[in-house]
Amino acid sequence: MRYKNYIFDLYGTLVDIHTEEDNQELWEKMRLFYGYYGAVYRSWEEMWKTYGALVEKYREQGEAMRNDGHEACPEIQIQLVFADLFKEKGAQPSEELAVHAGQMFRVLSTEYIRLYPGVPKLLDRLTRQGGNLYLLSNAQRIFTAYELAFLELEKYFKGILISSDYSVMKPDPEFFRLLLQKYDLKPEESIMIGNDEICDIKGAQKVGMDTCYIHSNISPEYTGKGKATYTLMKTDMEKLFQTIS
Structure with a gap:
């Protein structure tokens, strides 16, 4: 991996x-x-x-x-x-x-709310190959905790941090540090995968993590200024797996 x-x-x-x-x-x-x-x-x-x-x-x-x-x-x-x-x-x-x-x-x-095609397969493959999966979301617990259960996503993650629980959100580096500290993760062994150049990419870069930007149908307008380690300009979970695994 x-x-x-x-x-x-x-x-x-x-x-x-x-x-x-x-x-x-x-x-x-x-x-x-x-x-x-x-x-x-x-x-x-x-x-x-x-x-x-x-x-x-x-x-x-x-x-x-x-x-x-x-x-x-x-x-x-x-x-x-x-x-x-x-x-x-x-x-x-x-x-x-x-x-x-x-x-x-x-x-x-x-x-509507639904998984992108190939998400369960992606998460399962990363887990089976020894990857540790975590979720870092700008979200409200009273919505997101129930939506994670509805979509059957909880089982894939060793840790889930929802911004409303911590009064801080991406791209504040503090939110990323909270995850790293809570689960004793090393930035150089970790990668952040997200669809927002500012919140996901710039925030993670400030704490020393590699990043993968994936442009989806609900991404903010792409500028290229995020300079992610890897960039995918469409939602393709097979390509994402090949890129980050």
């Missing part, structure tokens, strides 16, 4: 997903759900705008707290936003209800 440790991004690298979070039908249904529990919004636009304002508030709070020399890449806990959507209208939700509201939002906003 070329590397001892294979660190994967999730969405856009292993998982193809499309969500629509700004449409009227979604927020009309969310408004109805919240109304059942005493949080009555006058219109879907009011609720949608309140949601956006709360997300921005938590992001700004996170940035203000980052005075420790890290890059300004804080992550929020989205369940706090869904809890505050109740509180804005005088309701007092349990933690469980706030989580369920967030998960309902995720289900309603997801048009």
Whole structure:
């Protein structure tokens, strides 16, 4: 094996997903759900705008707290936003209800979620040949933990780090260091595989890891500035295996 440790991004690298979070039908249904529990919004636009304002508030709070020399890449806990959507209208939700509201939002906003072709075979081959697999994802646990189970991906990874658990996200090098330290991994024995030149590639390079950029249907526009160790301009799991194994 070329590397001892294979660190994967999730969405856009292993998982193809499309969500629509700004449409009227979604927020009309969310408004109805919240109304059942005493949080009555006058219109879907009011609720949608309140949601956006709360997300921005938590992001700004996170940035203000980052005075420790890290890059300004804080992550929020989205369940706090869904809890505050109740509180804005005088309701007092349990933690469980706030989580369920967030998960309902995720289900309603997801048009599809599926593995890219060849993903199970890729992960199985890397494991059988002695590779240690890890997942490093900018994501929300209340969504991603359940989607990993639904897609039957958990079994392949020796470690999974989700950004909402650590209040930091890629490309902040601190998030990569957390993974390396937690599992006692050496950067020179590890490679980061992801579909984002900035979050996945530049972040991993700052801690001394080799990188593999894979351009997928939901990658940001490619600039070539990431200068990954390896670059694949289409999602091809067989080619990826040949490149990194």
